[in-house]
Amino acid sequence: MEMEERYVDKFFGYLAEGKLMGQKCNTCGTYRLFPVPVCSNCQGTDLSWTELTKEGKLLFFTITTMPPVRFARFTPCAFGCIELKEGPVFWTLVEGIDLKNPEKEFKRLPLNVSIEIREMAGNNVPVAKIR
Amino acid sequence: MPTRIGKWKRDVAIIGAGYTPFGSVLETPEIKGMTYRELLSEAALEALKNAGITPKEVDSLLVAHYQSETVKTQSTHAVAAEWLGLKTKPSVKYETACSSGASGARLACSLIASGLDDIVLVTGAEILNSVIDEDKEYRRQPAQRVPIDPAFQFDIVSNGFDQAYFQPIAFNLLGGLSSFPILAYAKKYGLTIDQVDDAQSAAAISLRRNAARNPKAYHRKEYKNIAKEAGFNDVMEYMRSSKYNPFVSWPVRTSHLYSVADGGAALIFCADEVAKEYTNKPLVNVEGVGLAAGLPYAKDPLNIPSEQSALKQAYTMADLDPKEIEYMSFHDCMVHQHITATEMAGYFAPGEAWKAIIEGRTAFDGDKPINTHGGCPSMGNTYDVSGIAEIAEAVRQMRGECGARQINPPPRVSVCHALGSGPTFGVTVLRRRNG
Numbered sequence: 001m002e003m004e005e006r007y008v009d010k011f012f013g014y015l016a017e018g019k020l021m022g023q024k025c026n027t028c029g030t031y032r033l034f035p036v037p038v039c040s041n042c043q044g045t046d047l048s049w050t051e052l053t054k055e056g057k058l059l060f061f062t063i064t065t066m067p068p069v070r071f072a073r074f075t076p077c078a079f080g081c082i083e084l085k086e087g088p089v090f091w092t093l094v095e096g097i098d099l100k101n102p103e104k105e106f107k108r109l110p111l112n113v114s115i116e117i118r119e120m121a122g123n124n125v126p127v128a129k130i131r
Numbered sequence: 132m133p134t135r136i137g138k139w140k141r142d143v144a145i146i147g148a149g150y151t152p153f154g155s156v157l158e159t160p161e162i163k164g165m166t167y168r169e170l171l172s173e174a175a176l177e178a179l180k181n182a183g184i185t186p187k188e189v190d191s192l193l194v195a196h197y198q199s200e201t202v203k204t205q206s207t208h209a210v211a212a213e214w215l216g217l218k219t220k221p222s223v224k225y226e227t228a229c230s231s232g233a234s235g236a237r238l239a240c241s242l243i244a245s246g247l248d249d250i251v252l253v254t255g256a257e258i259l260n261s262v263i264d265e266d267k268e269y270r271r272q273p274a275q276r277v278p279i280d281p282a283f284q285f286d287i288v289s290n291g292f293d294q295a296y297f298q299p300i301a302f303n304l305l306g307g308l309s310s311f312p313i314l315a316y317a318k319k320y321g322l323t324i325d326q327v328d329d330a331q332s333a334a335a336i337s338l339r340r341n342a343a344r345n346p347k348a349y350h351r352k353e354y355k356n357i358a359k360e361a362g363f364n365d366v367m368e369y370m371r372s373s374k375y376n377p378f379v380s381w382p383v384r385t386s387h388l389y390s391v392a393d394g395g396a397a398l399i400f401c402a403d404e405v406a407k408e409y410t411n412k413p414l415v416n417v418e419g420v421g422l423a424a425g426l427p428y429a430k431d432p433l434n435i436p437s438e439q440s441a442l443k444q445a446y447t448m449a450d451l452d453p454k455e456i457e458y459m460s461f462h463d464c465m466v467h468q469h470i471t472a473t474e475m476a477g478y479f480a481p482g483e484a485w486k487a488i489i490e491g492r493t494a495f496d497g498d499k500p501i502n503t504h505g506g507c508p509s510m511g512n513t514y515d516v517s518g519i520a521e522i523a524e525a526v527r528q529m530r531g532e533c534g535a536r537q538i539n540p541p542p543r544v545s546v547c548h549a550l551g552s553g554p555t556f557g558v559t560v561l562r563r564r565n566g
Binding site for chain 2 (some may be wrong): 008034040045048060062063064065066068070071072079081083088089090091092093098102103106109110120121123125126
């Protein structure tokens with residue numbers, strides 16, 4: 001089995017173009033956001049790149065004040081657990097949460113979000129915005 | 132393909148266990164001025180003494196080491212071999228971060244069960260609170276250490292997670308690992324934020340009560356006394372105070388998290404069939420070990436596949452009914468694990484843990500004890516070394532060697548659950564077969 005892909009370069013390259021590209025496993029049908037050579041669900045190696053819709057749900061969020069140094073300028077901020085429409089789950093910055101009333105916002109969960117690509121600490125990353 | 136779950140081909144016991152005082156080598160009197168190799172040697176020699184053996188009897192050495200950034204040494208197994216007189220015997224450095232107790236147990240038991248070795252020493256040390264001052268002469272000895280910036284320390288911890296896909300996007304690993312599970316728990320059982328906040332604080336109070344009875348713990352002053360000094364008659368009012376105990380990752384407060392520490396720990400693993408040649412103490416057998424790692428993304432933070440797999444591996448291997456568990460340890464760098472992971476592990480029935488903790492049942496003198504040494508918030512978190520120390524504490528509890536914090540009667544079955552960077556989940560099932 002040869003590894004022809006340069007997964008990381010390709011993934012961040014797509015993000016720079018504004019595209020949220022993930023993978024679909026052609027064996028079990030599982031979608032994933034972060035491309036790798038082997039499916040975590042079935043260990044199959046027949047995976048295809050696929051563009052994911054930039055829509056999903058905010059499942060949980062926290063308000064962070066203590067990030068690694070290079071993210072300090074983004075805090076305090078809401079940071080959440082996102083489920084994309086196709087199923088992949090990931091964590092990222094969330095925009096549109098009232099940081100002064102987290103309990104009130106918590107009671108509204110899950111909330112619909114759209115994904116936008118932002119430059120953060122030198123990378124293009126997908127962040128979530130409350131719709 | 133399902134994970135294969137086998138069994139040892141010969142039984143293995145832990146016959147020796149020990150750890151150094153935890154704290155800071157810059158200021159904690161018991162370990163002040165100690166170097167990496169001195170912490171490691173002290174822990175290893177204590178465990179050997181506890182087992183009633185000398186380095187002569189050790190067949191091989193496994194050295195856990197995670198944070199080379201602050202020790203400035205990579206091949207630490209060679210340092211350990213030299214300091215422990217084991218330079219003609221096999222030695223290997225390994226790590227699975229804070230779950231290095233479980234992975235060390237899996238490796239050591241495999242070496243013994245295969246027949247390759249009879250006795251394996253698993254040990255490690257970390258100096259996390261300070262860094263060698265490279266502005267001064269680098270090779271000057273003893274090395275000049277300066278306090279580490281907590282923000283830099285947190286940056287180093289973040290190196291334990293995938294730097295390509297995880298860290299640039301999921302930059303707040305602390306928030307994800309500490310807040311999402313407790314929020315999921317609140318949602319699942321219809322609890323208010325105040326209720327899960329109090330439950331986490333109660334866990335921190337319980338750990339500090341335990342630590343107050345452990346002379347090797349980093350933080351030993353009980354919260355009730357700290358609260359009184361700050362003018363609070365009710366300790367819970369102190370714990371709810373945003374001035375003294377602020378949220379750092381809502382709804383997780385400072386006291387709900389770990390305190391970074393320096394220290395060493397060690398375990399002596401021995402083939403069950405030869406153990407009686409060395410010790411008359413009750414044998415604590417390693418009956419099950421589970422390990423699994425990978426990014427923690429899950430729709431339900433209370434059902435992370437790698438954590439479930441580690442539990443299943445260990446329990447199946449040990450034929451364990453969770454009702455048998457009499458002591459649990461957690462690598463509780465986030466105390467929510469006392470609430471969330473205890474239920475996953477079957478130590479509490481679903482939805483019961485938060486209340487049991489508020490009622491004080493998880494202290495050393497409660498009916499469901501957890502982390503009698505003080506856990507990551509009070510004993511201190513030495514990462515991989517804590518993982519080894521958590522198993523060491525369980526072994527010593529099971530043999531009735533814990534003095535003022537001894538569980539009565541000593542537990543017969545213990546489960547050590549560890550969450551390390553990666554994240555890596557490790558579960559170890561221990562059973563006392565005699566005595």
